Structures are given as C-alpha cells and as structure tokens.
Amino acid sequence: MTNQPKSFKQSFGLLDATMIVAGSMIGSGIFLVSADITRTTGSAGWLILIWIITGLLTVTAALSYGELSGMFPKAGGQYVYLKEAFGPLVGFLYGWSFFTVIQAGSIAAVGVAFAKFAAYIFPALSENNQLVSLGFLKISAAQVTSILLVVLLTFVNTRGVKEGKIIQTVFTLTKLAALFGLIIFGLLFAAKKEVWDANWATGFSLGKMDGQSLVAYSGLSVLGAIAGSMVGSLFSSDSWNNVTFIAGEIRNPKRNIGLSLFMGTAIVTMIYVATNLMYISIMPMQEIAYAENDRVGVVASRYIFGVNGTIIIAAFLMISTFGCNNGLILAGSRVCYTMAKDGLFFKRLGVLNKNAVPGKALWIQCVWASVLCLSGRYGELLDYVIFCVLIFYILTIIGIFRLRRTRPELPRPYKAFLYPVLPALYILAASVICFALLVYKPMYTWPGLGIVLLGIPVYYLVWGKNYKPETVESPAEAEIL
Template sequence: METTTSFKRSLGLLDATMIVAGSMIGSGIFIVSADITRNVGGAGWLTLVWVLTGLLTLTAALSYGELSSMFPKAGGQYVYLKEAFGPLTGFLYGWSFFMVIQTGSIAAVGVAFSKFAAYLFPALSDKNMLLDLGFVHFSVAQLTSILLVVLLTYINSRGVKEGKVIQTVFTLVKLAALFGLIVCGLVKAMGNSHWSDNWQNAFHFQQLTAPGKVASYSGLAFAGAIAASMVGSLFSSDSWNNVTFIAGEIKRPERNIGLSLFYGTLIVTTIYLLANFMYLAVLPLQEIAFADNDRVGVAASQHIFGSSGTDIIAVMLMISTFGCNNGLILSGARVCYTMAKDGLFFKGIGRLNKNGVPGRALWLQGVWACILCTSGHYGELLEYVIFVVLLFYILTIIGIFRLRRTQPQLERPYKAFGYPVLPAIYIIAATCICVLLLIYRPMFTWPGLGLVLAGVPVYYLTWGKKARQVLVTA
C-alpha cells in the first residue's frame, strides 16, 4: 500500500496560515483570563500579560521563518534542533513531543470538545459514566473525544487535501465567529460602566483570593505571579509552530512558511487582545476572575445574548476545538515520520501511504492520544510540559545564532526579523519566565523537566547508536 515515496506540495499560503491560526485557537481564550485576573488583580495587568504573550509569540514566529527557509522539509522544530545541536537534542524534543506535548494537546482538546458538546447534548456529559470501577473511570465524554480523534485521524490518513479543507473551512468559520462575538459584545457594552470601573486602579497589582477579597504580593513574588499567569496565555497561544512540521507539503516553503507564521500569529494575537477588551467591557472584573469553572467566554456570551448565550458559545467552542484538533493531528504525525527517517523512531513509521501522507505515524499518534484520553491525566501532563515547551523554543532560537556560525554556507532566503536584537530579547525574556516558573511553580516545572530527561536513557538504549552512525556517515 505504501506506493508514494515523497510528499505532495499541495498547501498554499492561505492553507498554511489557517493551520497556524487554527492550531493556536482552541478553548483557552474562553477560559484562561479568569486565572490571569485572579493572579494580577487588574485590567491593566490582564491586558499586559496578553500583550507580552503576543509579542513573545510574534518574535518567535518571525525568528522561525529563517529556520524554515533553511530546512523546508517535514519535521520542523525537531529538524532545527537536530541540525543545530545534534541528534540527542532533536530526539529529546521528539520524545517529549510524542509522549505529551502534541498527543496530550490532542487529548485535552478532544475532551474539551466533548465537554462543550454536552451543553447541547447532556448525554455526552463527563458525569455520565460508562465504566466506574473506583480506580478506573470512563465517561461518555472520554468516548466522544476518542471518536473525534479517530475520525480526524482517518480523514487525514486519506490525504492532505481532506485535512486542509477541514482546517481552512473550520478556521475561517471560527475566526468569523470570534470576531462576531467581539463586535456584539462591544456593541452591547455601550453605555454600561463596566469598562470604566474595570480600568480604575487598573495597574494596582494584587491577588484576588475570593470574591471581594484580595491579598498583596511581597518582594519578587509579583514577578512569579506574572510568570504563572503567562502559563495560561502562552498555552493558549501555542502550537503556532505546527506549520513547520508539514513544510514538505507546502508550496514555496522558503517563502510561505515564514509569511504564514507572521500572518497567523498576528491574526490570533489581535483576536485575543480584542476578546479580552470585550470581556472587560461586558463583565465586572470580579465576574471575570470568578466565572463559573473559569468559563469567561460563557459568562460574557450570557450577558450579550441572554439565556441562549450558553448554546451559542458551546457551538463556537465545538467548531473551535474541532478545527484545532484537526490541525494538531494533521501536523503532529510528520515529526514522528521524520524521526523514523532519521533512524530515531520505529522504522515502519517513516513511510508514506498511497495517499502521500504518513499513515502509520498518524495512527500511532492517534492511538497514544486516545490512551491519554482514557487516563484522565492529560491535563496534568500538559501543565508539566508548558515549561518544557518554552525551553525548547529558547533552544531553537539559540539555534539560529549557532547555525549562522556553524553552517554559514546554507541559503537563507528569509532571515530572522530584527536579528540579533529581537531573537536575543526573546531568549532573555523566555529564560526569565522559565527561571521564575522553576522557583514559583516547582510542582509543574520539575516533573516536566524530569519527563524530558527521561528521554536520555531511552535515546542511548534504543536509536541513539544508529543515529550517530548515520550522522558520521553523512
């Protein structure tokens, strides 16, 4: 059945941009502003956290454009790290990517889809148990998320054309829906006092511990609170790099990947900022901070549309998470495929099926994501690796400096915008966030780091020797 030996370059600039934007927008923008507001206590600081997140994301995306133009092939960030620092670093990224980063995201987004679907179809609730043995729980929501993963994996195994149609259509719909929600919210807010009330003492930094109760920070704890707040916003803005994984299927990748990274991250950053302005216009600050189950989007939609607001936001979130998961599934399998081609993963995974896509890699990714759906611990795993995701971004951008020194002969049709200043600022800022998270969020950062380091013995006991032989031969 494996009759195709190379990828088909069938994705244009619009398709690539929709993969960037669609993979970024899931359910986070409707939820994480509540936790951020509790941590920082003011509208100004809430806005600043999202602005900083947007600037960091745009800077990283613009820097990745140089790497994508140098290595316009499948694998993306894995390839960049391997080329800059060697096969061990590339493997550690791929190990973390497969074990948790991508598959955990697929599982989490799948379960989010089922939870919001339960608003419209109560039978899909996670409270409706199919199996409950005390130590093992399996709900209808988990079954729904598994079926979603299986469906999207099957569609993408049929060819890249099918996956790109879903991605482009669903992303355009959810961008239009989000923009419509923002406009309706801002129109509805005209004449009320929430906006002006929320911006009084907007930069008074404090922690909101309960409705009407606050606590002050001492010393450098405020910096830790900023870093902790950015975990949610950074996760909501993550997966923008997924387009680099499918570089082998993009037309004129040396041009279109860099442009899609810029356009996609700019669109999403703008939408996120406008969404938070809408929240501040529609809701009192206390209601943002203490929305039921942190569902700020639901609370805002209820204020805008009344009793039908919950159903409207549920439909929007189902569209959003469906498209987001399609982008994650479509792009993620290409990393495993490229690792296998390099001798760093199971050999059989490094093959394309008759439709010109890595079918085996897609199904392996899908099976592991389904297992994470059943575990019930995917959310915890994701919290553990947010620190690690940021660490790999730092290493990748350091790789730009290293590759300019070690491989100056390589063609660079596109060079990192603002080099060396902007990439250096990103490295410094992201490193500061990582250090603060190590200090103030040790329960999440150290386990994530341990998960990555667990890949070191796996590397040396499995594919490391073969990879080093391949490198020496090359």
C-alpha cells in the same frame, strides 16, 4: 510497496498554511484562562498586559523561526531545527517530549474540551455520565466522545492532504469569523461604560484577588505571579509552530512558511487581546475571575445573547476545538515520521501511505492520544511541560545564532527579523519566565523536566545507535541542498 509515494505532495498554499497556524492556536483557552489570569493579577490592566506580552513573545518567536524554515523546509519542523543546530540527542529529546506529552496531550485535552462543550447541547455526552466504572478506571461519555473525535479526524487525514486541508481551512475561517462577530457584538450591544470604568479603577495594580479585596505581592514574588499567570495564556497561544512540521508539503516554502507564521500569530494575538477587551467592557472583574468552572466565554455570551448565549458559545467552541484538533493531528504525525526516517523512532512509521501521508504515524499518535483521554492525566501533563516547551523554544532560537556560525554556507532566503536584537530579546524574556516558574511554580517545572530527561536513557538504550539522517526528502529540500 513499490507503488508507495516516496515524498510528500506540495499541496498547501499561503492561506492553507496560515490557517494551520491560526487554527492550531485557537482552541478553547481564550474562553477559559482569563479567569485564572484575573485572579492572579487582580486588575484589568494586567489582564490585558499579560495577553499582550504573550502575543509579542509568540510573534517574535514566529518571526525568528522564519529563518530556520527557509533553511530547512522539510517535514518535522522544530525537531529538524534542533537536530541540525545541536545534534540528534537534543532533536530526539524534543521529539520524545512532543510525542509523549506536548502534542498527544494537547490532542487529548482539545478532544475532551470538544466533548464538554458538546454536552451543553447534548447532555448525554457529559463527563458526569459514567459509562464504565472499574474502580481504578472510570470512563465517561465525554472521554468516549473525545476518542471518537480523534479517531475520526485521524481517519480523515489518512485519506490524503486534501481532506485534512479542507477541514482546517473551512473550520478556521469559520471560527475566525465567529470570534470577530463575538467581539463586535459584545462591544456594540453589551458594553457598558460604568462596567468599563469600574474595571479600570485599579489600573495596573498587581495583586492576588481574594474575594472582593486585592492582596499585593511583595519582593520577587511579583515575578513569580507574572510568570505563573502566563502559563494559561502561553498554552492558549501555543502550537503556532505546527506549520513547520508540514514544511515538505507547502508550496514555495522559502516564502510561505515565514509569512504564514507571522500572519497567523499576529491575527490570533490581535483577536486574543480584543476578546479580553470585550470581556472587561461587559463583565465586572469579579465575574471574570470567578466564572463558573473558569468558563468566562460562557458568561460573556450570556451577557451578549441572553438565555441562548450558552448554546451559541457551545456551538462555536465545538467548531473551534474540532478545527484545532484537526490541525494538531495533521501536523503532529509529521514529526513521528521524520524521526522514524532518521532512525530515532519506530522504523515502520517512516513511510507514506498510498495517499502520500504518514498513515502509520497518524495512527500511533491516535492510539497514544486516546490512552491519555482515558487516563484523564493530560491536563496535569500539559501543566508540567509548559516549562520544557519554553526551553525548547529558547534552544531553537539560540540555534539561529549557532547555525549562522557553524553553517554560514546554507542559503537563508528569509532572515530573522531585526537579528540579533529581536531573537536575543525573546531568549532573555523567555529565560526570565522559565527561571520564575522554576523558583516560584515548581509544580509546573520539575515533573516536566523529568519527562524530558527520561528521554536520555531511551535515546542511548533504544534509538540513538540507529541514527542515520535522511539527506534529501522532497523536491523542496533538494532546492536547498
């Protein structure tokens, strides 16, 4: 143990950090969730508007997080911000939800998505290929493939930061280039004016699509429809905060974390909006809304590339989900590590291996994500927790206001953009969405809230008494403290 590194190596530059942001955000969602948004809102105008609103919320939150990342450039990111602003219980509840559902569920979901798209090229990997059937447990080839992917990427990341960083940067640049290519090819070679005009005939009419007709919403159900339609787009735009979890490994964190948050979220927002503009320029709204298994990207690729479109989009999505999962795995383990250092998780996870990465934290994350892959429940868990994800984002940004009052002496090399107006607008907008989900989409709220609240007795019965925060963890933190 005497040769074990005591601190992280600062190995990530601005490009690497930006690729963590963009790569963790872009998985398979942009090729799927537009179908549900279209069915719920019913018009091209609202399809684009939902993605713009989601993008503005995401970029606004990222700009606000820049201040917190400059104050606390240490491993753990959002967990640290919540702990510093509101105390260890709130930090633990975030970390509890993060480990049990948010990150592990995302890793499982992206892993299975990788397997599903791989099955287009290698049919034996299909989820319809049942390898084990025990009545209460059925294991498909897709689940086994997803677990093998998670294990592989976990192993690679235990070998050191360099290996994980290379995978993240290369795969993210590749999928950004491929997405730009898909958008450009679609607009240049598959767009049709008559399709575009027909799709915009209803403008910004809002209603539920029912076959060929549009059923308008009444009263406050409009708010519920907008909030419900944003569940998918918010998940597709989530995980941008992963870069804050590796803050202790980023060079010049005071500058680079805030910049990478802004650039990464802005790039992805522009790509998402452009992709949906491409969809409505080549496909009738009915085809977007009722694409088989919601795979809008597959249908669009057939329009662009013909009979080979399915294989092309499947290969692209394998690249996309592979890189996305690497970012989730790399960053997520740092939260477990930091919680363990504070005494709020298994103590043995709070050590670095000989390669200066939290090896044990990586492996426990791998095991739990694999269990969720086998359970098949990760999709439901992710739906349940979107409400709580927003609550934690709101609390974190409220933390900026609180810390300015309670800790004014802390250096703030980067301050929240247009403070207090922009952070306050985010809090207001996200709160309205949460309220609407609570009232009109209870299936997305109460179960997730139950998962979070379950952490309260766990905190007091298991780990709360062990809380002992670390003071200085790395040279980057020492500069601040």
